[in-house]
Amino acid sequence: MSFSWLAIWQGLPYLLQGAGLTMIISATAMLLALALGMVVALISQLRWKAVRWLVRAYVEAFRNTPLLIQIFIVYFGLPQLGLKLSPFLSGLSALTLYTAAYNTEIFRAGLEAVPKGQHEAARSTGLSPLQEAIHVTIPQAIRISFPALGNNLVSLVKNTSLVSTIGMVELMFVANDISFNNFRTFEIYGAALVLYVILVLTVTKILNLTESRILLKGR
Amino acid sequence: MNLSVVVENLPYLLRGTVSTVEISAAVILLGTLAGVLAGLLRFVPWVAARTGVAWIVEFIRAVPLLLQIFFIFFGLPAIGVKIPTFPAAVLAMSLWMMANTAEVVRGGIQSIPRGQTEAARSTGLSGIQTMRHVIFPQAIRRMLPPFVGLCTILIKDTSLAAIIGVFELTRAAQETIERTFRSFEIYLVAAAIYFCLSYPLSLLAEQAEARLQRQ
Numbered sequence: 001m002s003f004s005w006l007a008i009w010q011g012l013p014y015l016l017q018g019a020g021l022t023m024i025i026s027a028t029a030m031l032l033a034l035a036l037g038m039v040v041a042l043i044s045q046l047r048w049k050a051v052r053w054l055v056r057a058y059v060e061a062f063r064n065t066p067l068l069i070q071i072f073i074v075y076f077g078l079p080q081l082g083l084k085l086s087p088f089l090s091g092l093s094a095l096t097l098y099t100a101a102y103n104t105e106i107f108r109a110g111l112e113a114v115p116k117g118q119h120e121a122a123r124s125t126g127l128s129p130l131q132e133a134i135h136v137t138i139p140q141a142i143r144i145s146f147p148a149l150g151n152n153l154v155s156l157v158k159n160t161s162l163v164s165t166i167g168m169v170e171l172m173f174v175a176n177d178i179s180f181n182n183f184r185t186f187e188i189y190g191a192a193l194v195l196y197v198i199l200v201l202t203v204t205k206i207l208n209l210t211e212s213r214i215l216l217k218g219r
Numbered sequence: 220m221n222l223s224v225v226v227e228n229l230p231y232l233l234r235g236t237v238s239t240v241e242i243s244a245a246v247i248l249l250g251t252l253a254g255v256l257a258g259l260l261r262f263v264p265w266v267a268a269r270t271g272v273a274w275i276v277e278f279i280r281a282v283p284l285l286l287q288i289f290f291i292f293f294g295l296p297a298i299g300v301k302i303p304t305f306p307a308a309v310l311a312m313s314l315w316m317m318a319n320t321a322e323v324v325r326g327g328i329q330s331i332p333r334g335q336t337e338a339a340r341s342t343g344l345s346g347i348q349t350m351r352h353v354i355f356p357q358a359i360r361r362m363l364p365p366f367v368g369l370c371t372i373l374i375k376d377t378s379l380a381a382i383i384g385v386f387e388l389t390r391a392a393q394e395t396i397e398r399t400f401r402s403f404e405i406y407l408v409a410a411a412i413y414f415c416l417s418y419p420l421s422l423l424a425e426q427a428e429a430r431l432q433r434q
Contacts, residue, residue: 175289
């Protein structure tokens, strides 16, 4: 078989749809993982030992096991316990829990990197602990965490490819689907490679622009 | 939960674990050698080599490993390059390891102040001697924590080889589940085994990082 541009041309609309879904899934999982990661990181700042230990257990368990196995546990394993989720919900929750474990660690480091003087200054101006967290600590922690969170988002975009294994539709799934039907594996997977590069470079570019703005604003 | 299923099938899962460790070791060895070479190529005086390596590294790092594996295993045969499952998976993962190690090496070398190079060159050392005796020995300490981190990611990512049918821990778990239908227990045990492989390395990376911060 010789190289067929036609196969790529015909597959392109479907592939682009897949790329769009990859971005939507990544954005949704990242937003959820940011919220979850922040909440868990804040909880880890509490003084109770048991809570800290639980947070640590969550973070280490999800960071030190393969995402693929986590996806399989949610999709194939949980129904055995009576919890049956669709491929979409299974994929989304596994991606979210996995990414949130990394985000927790990043936020925790960010919160701890906020200088102690900030805390003393905030309290001495009469802010309550809650006001201090919302107006002083968290904004600074987010700024400190931004580059690491950005790297995490880039990893997430690539990691979404794993949910194709449980039938969640995104770019990798679409590439499998097309090449399974027309046998143009070289062209279609090649096109998917290029699309992923475009997605990742776009996300990286946006992150870099945002980062320089955020950092400038901080000066 | 059915513990007897776990106990009965543990030996099979452990056979898969041995394969996972073997694949990881092979990939880490191949990928690291290639990666150190590629990382050093970023500092040679030839622009073509520098940019070529930079492009390859960027490209590999921008694509999902799963797609790389599929491209090599399903895509290349369409243009006449047939590679069996095991070498295909090892090749794809080694390329991944190479690209990421190259970035670690580049970052480590660039973190060494320029004055070191200038001082070394002014004492009469050649470019290669400077790299070998002055820059690299200092940079390697800074490379260590991210490199160990890479190894833990790689060990977890060897699970992707199961999707094209390579026998390792995840594949062993899948085959066990096909026989026993106890997916929850078996995947949980597989996860626990991966944890035992990955966590000690994570701790090592953390310690190396902490030691570096204290200096």
